[in-house]
Amino acid sequence: SAVISQKPSRDICQRGTSLTIQCQVDSQVTMMFWYRQQPGQSLTLIATANQGSEATYESGFVIDKFPISRPNLTFSTLTVSNMSPEDSSIYLCSALLGDLADTQYFGPGTRLTVL
């Protein structure tokens, strides 16, 4: 199965700054996803990122706060902008993989703490 990596694995940031999280897949994929997960809570989809098109954001998430890039079929970035302590969370990227390209596999996650 494909390997999905994320950088950084964790970070501590100051209020008002921005952090860009990178997600790398070792094979070409059409659809990638970005999730947020608070401790003890379920996954919350932020946006779907398809190569060659603008990301599609879920209700409650906007491009100005969470800009996403998808420059090619193996890579995506999520930026958390103008951070506040409420942005402290685990951010996960995933991709649709498998023989039918219908199965989501996840990266290891990025644990973000905003002071």
Next chain:
Amino acid sequence: QKEVEQNSGPLSVPEGAIASLNCTYSDRGSQSFFWYRQYSGKSPELIMSIYSNGDKEDGRFTAQLNKASQYVSLLIRDSQPSDSATYLCAVNMDYGQNFVFGPGTRLSVLP
């Protein structure tokens, strides 16, 4: 709105028992169904996928699908303390255009 529902738990079972995890979904057109396991502080990992009605077995895990009842379950036989985790049900709805996760069921296997 497309939904996937699970009992939030926690579900506690003694070591060696069968753990039964249940999931219902709202979209009758759904074609593919998945169970993920998530340990605390880790990302979800795929356990099983199932596409056809009936049972699918993989080691101690059995997934069961009933499309008429819009119901999918996961049985864990001979439960071990290492099975203690949150189990997420996921459904690929809208013919692959809408991947929806349930809220997860927390399982605790007691030694």
